Amino acid sequence: MPDIRTRQVNKGTIKSLDKVATSADRMRATYTKTKERTESMRESDDNSPASYATERISNAMDTGSRESISVSEKATRVLVSNAKVKIKERRISNGYSATAEASVKTAEETATIKTRGFANKRQMTRRISNAKATNATRQYANDMLVLTAEERMRKAAKEVAKETKNAVRVSAKAIKVAIASTESLVKAITAGGWITIIAIVVCCLFGAAFYMFGDESSGNYTPVSAQVEAYSAVIGEYADKYGIGEYAELIKAVMMQESGGKGKDPMQASESGYNKKYPRKPGSIRDPEYSISCGVQKVVASLKASKCKSPLDMSRIRLALQGYNFGNDYISWAIKRDGGYTVENALIFSDQQAKKHGWTFYGDKQYPAHVLRYYPYGSYNYGVGNGVITKVATQQLGNKGGHKFWSWYGFNGRVEWCACFVSWCANQCGYIKSGTITKFAAVQSGISWFKSKGQWQRPGYRPKSGDIIFFDWDGDNNADHVGIVKSCNGRTITTIEGNSGDICRRRTYTVGGAVIYGYGVPKY
Known part of the structure; x- marks a missing residue:
């Protein structure tokens, strides 16, 4: 031209x-x-x-x-x-x-x-x-x-x-x-x-x-931060040194979950048995490279205990990651109990250890899910599932009065505790910490949060297990109750609700029923 x-x-x-x-x-x-x-x-x-x-x-x-x-x-x-x-x-x-x-x-x-x-x-x-x-x-x-x-x-x-x-x-x-x-x-x-x-x-x-x-909103993978990427060369060096060079991306994902690459102990390895230079107490390591060295050795031990075969062996990687967080005693326990990692056995182990030590909580119950969102090879296959919260809720059936839930929330006396129950279950799964579900005691606050996230569905929606269902008993367009969807067969919805007659119980409803106000749909 x-x-x-x-x-x-x-x-x-x-x-x-x-x-x-x-x-x-x-x-x-x-x-x-x-x-x-x-x-x-x-x-x-x-x-x-x-x-x-x-x-x-x-x-x-x-x-x-x-x-x-x-x-x-x-x-x-x-x-x-x-x-x-x-x-x-x-x-x-x-x-x-x-x-x-x-x-x-x-x-x-x-x-x-x-x-x-x-x-x-x-x-x-x-x-x-x-x-x-x-x-x-x-x-x-x-x-x-x-x-x-x-x-x-x-x-x-x-x-x-x-x-x-x-x-x-x-x-x-x-x-x-x-x-x-x-x-x-x-x-x-x-x-x-x-x-x-x-x-x-x-x-x-x-x-x-x-x-x-694709649609960005439907993707689960989140790239690691620039601070983590800055350690790529050091991570690669120690991964090669300890024989897991092919797992460098997994180590980055662990660092991202632990610290986002910030601070002097980016792998949060101060309490690790591989720390022989500083006191074994939180935040004691003051050398990022030494932190990476200790952290990589800990990852190696977890992968070996889990008998992980490759960077794509996702079932064993989940087991190794939960062991990295809980300690390798969890790995042998989980293999003996269920043959490997499950979300349910991670919850049980955490509760057992918290009770044993007299602590309010023990570790991160959803650690594999939290790490794997930063792992490019496993982000579409970490299998957390939206049924986890229903398992937690099912264990609470029959609870009367809700003291366990409203006192956890911070109330000194009884309140209408349906929303406290939902929040308590979400917290047990690690969903509040991860931002999957908000902590709320007022029904309307929960609705507002889901709507602000673009995660709201109208009453005619066919819900899935783990969705949060809101009710309007009086038909005055003001929601006044909330529960958790356990299942839906297309016509009938089965829920688990706290404060249903002051008891935690199962209920059933027809899809699109007049008392249903709408649904919060968490991105599990």
């Missing part, structure tokens, strides 16, 4: 066009640098499993980056072409009618570019139908008519630049995550063999597609 002369056009327009014209070049440069970094991480043996997996990941990034660059280049070429036509028309015509006619055409083409060029297929499918796209195009044209020619061009150029910049940001972020994980993946593949290769490649391809095209 020949150069477009823009000397007679306003300087602001020139800058906009220049910015658009260079967007694709920036994307290409980003892609090239990323590819070079990935290439440099490959091992010399091209036939090794590690090299094979790295090649697959690199090829996937190549394809995605080229497609992103192609979209940007196409959009840029069309916009600049339209701008050239517009400039020419302004030079040969002083009549507003000609300018307006060209403006409509330019606006329609620009809007078409926006709907067809910038959104990927899945985004377009979710956001708009073909009919809505047509209406959007017409509306865009109408809006553009009221602007001057110079303003139209500047607005279109800025919109293309903005969309291109967003595309670059998303692509670069996804590629950066892939690069950061490559080294750990290579180690995991080497340790696990061809079965691990297949599993990891499938996980990576699925995860990449979900990250690029």
Whole structure:
């Protein structure tokens, strides 16, 4: 395409066009640098499993980056072409009618570019139908008519630049995550063999597609903080030293849960038996590297006690993680009792130890879930489930008077304790600490919290186990009772409620029944 002369056009327009014209070049440069970094991480043996997996990941990034660059280049070429036509028309015509006619055409083409060029297929499918796209195009044209020619061009150029910049940001972020994980993946593949290769490649391809095209709100994985990432080299060094180099990402997830990478003892290893340098009391370690050394040794011991086979052996990783938090006595106890980790046996062990030592609580009952949300290979498979809270609630059936619940909440005398009961059960599961469910004693406070989180459903909703059900007995549009959904078969809802006639008991209701006010739907 020949150069477009823009000397007679306003300087602001020139800058906009220049910015658009260079967007694709920036994307290409980003892609090239990323590819070079990935290439440099490959091992010399091209036939090794590690090299094979790295090649697959690199090829996937190549394809995605080229497609992103192609979209940007196409959009840029069309916009600049339209701008050239517009400039020419302004030079040969002083009549507003000609300018307006060209403006409509330019606006329609620009809007078409926006709907067809910038959104990927899945985004377009979710956001708009073909009919809505047509209406959007017409509306865009109408809006553009009221602007001057110079303003139209500047607005279109800025919109293309903005969309291109967003595309670059998303692509670069996804590629950066892939690069950061490559080294750990290579180690995991080497340790696990061809079965691990297949599993990891499938996980990576699925995860990449979900990250690029999925709904962020439905994802469970949360990247570790910048403070934790800053320790990557040290973590890798000690993981290699103690023979678990392939578990570096898991160690990062543990650090993220323990401290977020902050403080002098980021692995919270001061009370560990591997701490031989400082007093074994909370926060005594004053050297982050020493903390990592102690913490990694503790992870090693837990993985070995759990007989963990690979970074994808999620059932044994859960067992090891709960052992890291409770101590390895839990691991042998859980294996003997249930063959391994379960949410229920973690609750039982915690309660037993708290009673034995005379403490109010013992450890983190949901530690595996809390750690695995930061673990990229297990974030879609940590199996906490929404039935945990119902197990806790079931154990309280028959409790009369609710003293256990309202006194725990902090009341000195009896209150209407249905909400205290729900909060107590949530706390026993670790859901209040994790922010899954709020602590509330007033029914309306619970409703307001769920609504503020976008986790509210109307009375006609078909609930799931673990949902929080709210009732309006008087039909005055004011909720006055709350319970926990145990199950729903499509027609009948079974609940467990505290303060149902001053007793904790089971109740049943019809889906969509008149007394149901609505549901809080926690993201377990």
